Amino acid sequence: MSIQSFSKIKTLTLKIIDELGKDFSIDSIRCFIEQIRNKPLLIQRATIPNSINGFVVGLADVDLIVIAANVDDVLVKAICTHEMGHLLAGHIPLVSFGSDTPSLDNFNLEDFAKIVLYRDNRYESRQEQEAEYIGRFLLAADYRYESTIPPHVRHMFR
Numbered sequence: 001m002s003i004q005s006f007s008k009i010k011t012l013t014l015k016i017i018d019e020l021g022k023d024f025s026i027d028s029i030r031c032f033i034e035q036i037r038n039k040p041l042l043i044q045r046a047t048i049p050n051s052i053n054g055f056v057v058g059l060a061d062v063d064l065i066v067i068a069a070n071v072d073d074v075l076v077k078a079i080c081t082h083e084m085g086h087l088l089a090g091h092i093p094l095v096s097f098g099s100d101t102p103s104l105d106n107f108n109l110e111d112f113a114k115i116v117l118y119r120d121n122r123y124e125s126r127q128e129q130e131a132e133y134i135g136r137f138l139l140a141a142d143y144r145y146e147s148t149i150p151p152h153v154r155h156m157f158r
């Protein structure tokens with residue numbers, strides 16, 4: 001996908017959040033992405049190199065978000081929404097390795113983590129900024145909808 005302006009991304013993300021409305025949750029975004037990409041989106045914790053918090057890859061049969069096993073629980077959602085941001089922004093090809101793309105069963109997570117590690121060291125930051133931008137909107141929406149503040153006073157905080 002061509003580079004989009006941040007305002008376009010913002011509009012798109014807010015539209016998605018708005019359409020999901022009261023049903024908004026991280027899981028509803030997951031389902032939304034599954035519909036767009038027409039395959040399951042799995043989210044897994046795994047041991048990956050220390051300098052990576054998470055990554056996303058398009059496999060032949062599923063999309064896979066991996067979140068480092070050692071990250072703090074409070075960061076898990078932020079990492080997840082960031083990786084979802086990559087999917088929503090169209091950064092991740094349907095199959096990340098073309099016709100050589102493995103299925104989940106044949107995917108070597110350790111090898112791929114090394115590629116991500118190498119890539120991220122020299123990665124231009126534009127896509128990272130876009131993913132982070134989307135991720136923060138999703139996270140804020142999730143916080144708003146999951147808030148324990150009673151609905152009749154919740155509007156005061158919007």
Ligand SMILES: [Zn+2]
Nearest residue numbers: 082086128131
């Ligand atoms: Zn990223």
